[in-house]
Amino acid sequence: MESLDEVPQPRGVVYDLGYRNYDGPRLGRRYAIRSLYVLSLRNTFGLGRGTLPKVLAFGLALIALLPAIFTVAFGALAGENFELVEHHDYFGLIQIIIVLFVAAMASDLVGNDRKNNTLPLYFSRPIKRDDYLLAKIAALATALMSLTLVPQLLVFIGNWLGASDGPGWLGDNISDIWRIGATSTLASVQLAVIGLAIAMFTTRRAFALISVLAALWFSVVFTGVLVAFVGPGWAAVAMLATPLYVTGAATYVIFDAVPARGDQAGEMADQVAYADLPGWTWIAALVAQTAVALFFAIRRYRKVTL
């Protein structure tokens, strides 16, 4: 066996390789968009940044999960199917959390690049202006999925595990999976586009945050009061113009949970029933709102001066 003394001691050598040119592949526009998407998504959850953004994002996501966690926990304790909250009610329950998340993240995603004047650096890379917007929207929509899709799936899995007749329950409720997927995706994309479109119109983060809060939250409060005093026709118009009413109504429609003709001063579901519109109108309105917001956002970024 060799003694330790005979092992050659490594000697520290510094190699200065000088500047090296790069001849490898350049992956181009799609890869650049994906990189921007990944970084933006990481940014929303504060990864690679300070503590505050992490606490904010994960805190809000956790609060949004609480009803689902309770449902699963009580279901497990009660030993039978215990539905504390139903799928079509979930977004209504955590509405304010979703709004806060959209406002905070939208103003952060586009506000920082405007405030720090980083846009000229991005636009001197091989991407187009619309690509930048697309990556940001995709990042926010994906982040929102953690507030919309994840708790809904958790409720579903909790109910399934809690059911006395597991396979039978699954057979009865399997169609909820596509409903969960469809409503989460529609809501996430709609709110991401609207949130970003509003946040893009100001360079100051605080203004952006307040504008998004106002547009999404105050509009709900305002419409809620207004509907109580007008007939079904005007109520329908007001609701169709209010993002979160449209999100909620589209969710009821997809889960086939719009109640019978309801009370105009009641809960959102009753007010939606009061407007008495065909189901597809709400989904069309959601798509239309998203398209309009997207149009303004694209126009804004094509005109932004560097």
Add this chain to the structure above:
Amino acid sequence: MKILLGLITPTSGTAEVLGFDAQTEGLRIRERVGYMPEHDCLPTDLSATQFVIHMARMSGLPATVARERAAETLRHVGLFEERYRHIGGYSTGMKQRVKLAQALVHDPKLLFLDEPTNGLDPDGRDDMLGLIERTGTDFGISVIMSSHLLGEIESVCDSLVLIEEGKLDRAGAVTQFTGLGDVLVVEVDRDPELLVSRMITHDVNARVDGRIIEVEMSDGSATAEAALMRLVVDSVVDLGLPLVRVARQRHTLRDMFRNDGPSASGNGEVV
């Protein structure tokens, strides 16, 4: 510069960079060039490493290559341990280095620098100019930089384009504008008029400007210079004047503006 990057459309005319049309092939140009803007443009809450890696990926470098080249490039611009700290805490000089690193990280063919020494102290300015010079000579990357500081252009640039109020004023090699003049500059401590009158008796034109005397040479040749130099020195010795210096005048870029009158704001764009 923004027109050349395809970021804004020119009011008229066309531009071509590396053989690509700036208006229609902006993507292909931007893959091959680096751009360092004039103003602050860095996020404050990322580290230099994270940011430069990200910018490398935005230029199309695969993730592992991006990481390697970001580390190398930051070392080349002179950022070492501090590159792991958030950019928000950096000095202006360090930020300028990060800005240069993000423009260099994808090994561009051509580098656009917009006022790269803005906001730097004299030492930082020299460092930055040294880096820019090395970028051109050692890294083999052509550099186009804009600057309103003529001394900078003289020290690092090979050729220049003078744009005044949006119009092309003149273009050419820097040496063309900084060549030797046909004048000897003589500085004496007192009585410059004596020397001037002595020169005139020898049929040589001379004029006085403070303590400086400009003596005209008959032509630009080396023999004329030597002969006149001897005459000046002999006369100074003869008159017993305290001589400070005698040298052939060298043009600076500043003279371009002096000859043209009072306009002092120029924008040299230099390859």
